[in-house]
Amino acid sequence: MKKEVLELLITNPKGLYVDCTVGTGGHTEEILKASTNQNVSIIGMDRDGLALDIAGKRLKEYGERVRLIQGNFRDIEKYLTGREYDGFLLDLGISSLQLADSSRGFSYMKDAPIDMAMGEDGHSVRKMLAGATQKEISRILKEYGEERRHRMIAKSIARMRDTEEIVRTGQLVEAVKEVIYPNKVYGALSRVFQAFRIWANEELDNLRLFLPQALGLLNTRGRIAIISYHSLEDRIVKRFFVQEEKDCICPPSFPVCVCDKHAELRIITRKPVLPSQLEIEKNTRARSAKLRVAERIRNDQ
Ligand SMILES: C[S@@+](CC[C@H](N)C(=O)[O-])C[C@H]1O[C@@H](n2cnc3c(N)ncnc32)[C@H](O)[C@@H]1O
Known part of the structure; x- marks a missing residue:
């Protein structure tokens, strides 16, 4: 869903974005090469050092516009400082590279040592x-x-x-x-x-821990775009977005608001964006993909 990510995530043509699952760099390259995004910079992160080596070679021509970090997005605050980010992208799950490398044991198609750690932290x-x-x-x-x-x-x-x-x-x-x-x-x-x-790989906990940190690092009008492939992941994202869109979370029986909560996000995709039939035909793993996007509406913490 590269086209959809490009359209829905990049709202500042001079912005600084973080691709937290850069993998071999597919989405990042698409964003960097889009003619309207010639001034966009990207920090690409992945827990998998092998993927980052490939991404590094693929994205070399973009010079200082791209910086790669090896790490787990569950610790995103540790890697990023300040509040200057215009968007975060998560394309969850496993990469084709990981699946194809039979020595890592992600696939049932070939007999191999059973490991499945996505990075040193798995x-x-x-x-x-x-x-x-x-x-x-x-x-x-x-x-x-x-x-x-x-x-x-x-x-x-x-x-x-x-x-x-x-x-x-x-x-x-x-x-x-x-x-x-x-x-x-x-x-x-x-x-x-x-x-x-x-x-x-503690994938659901990673996502739960990531969301509030990313929200705290976002500029006003910055966006979070998340592609998930599992119903539990999608539910975590949807609930977080809905919760952060609310101005008050007091029980309905309370006569006045005492929670002092303010809405932080505006949901951009009321329903998740799904891949086209053509994309599913090209890549069957895309069939369960769901893209959700939300925008930060205030940042006065
Ligand atoms: C579906 S692939 C991303 C593909 C990428 N968008 C591209 O276009 O090449 C998912 C990637 O997320 C990485 N990943 C999964 N969980 C992660 C985590 N908690 N922190 C950092 N990277 C993670 C995996 O190692 C894998 O490379």
Whole structure:
């Protein structure tokens, strides 16, 4: 959704923006090369050093207009100072680069050591699986994978773990195949791998911690644009935007306002922006993408 991000995020043609999930630099490059944005500067951040190496080469021609930082956006305040930012972009989830690198264990398509840490700050699924109870594994599969057969799969994983340590993606595939019908197995595998990836990388907590910090760093009329791929992520973003759009959060039974809360955001996308059919045809992973954008309306903290 590069075109939509460009249109909805960049409101200041001389602004300073932060692409908090720069990956290999696709969105950042699109913004920097747009003819109307020749004076825009971008700080690109990612927790994945390998992605940043590629982004660095790709964006070299833009010189000082782009600066790259390795870090987790959950600590955004630690990396950025002052209040001079005109927009933040998050394009959540996993990159094609990470998925394609079989040595990192993100994919069930190839047997590889099971790791899935997105950066040095992520945890290894191998270690997390070794330490979790069957009940915890079941909860992770239910919550993060939205997998209906979470109990059955967790039981199969725990059974396997009783006889051998789970260290490779192939073992996880085997444990799932053990209890899921062949015609349903690929759907189940993608949900299981997604659940463990979200768990190991604390993806929902990262998002929750990021949002209020980004709001505090935004200029008035600066924007936050977030592309999410999971219903729980989308819900976190939507709720935050709705909450920060409210002027008062006192219970309706209170005769007068005592909370002293003021609206900080204006929601730009009442409904999330979805990818076009053409984009979904080109990239099937885009089918679950949702873009939400909000604008800072005051900054007098
Ligand atoms: C979908 S990709 C982004 C692709 C990018 N927009 C592009 O056009 O190339 C998501 C990226 O976010 C990074 N990421 C995920 N969680 C992060 C976090 N908490 N902090 C920093 N980067 C994160 C991943 O390492 C991955 O490179």
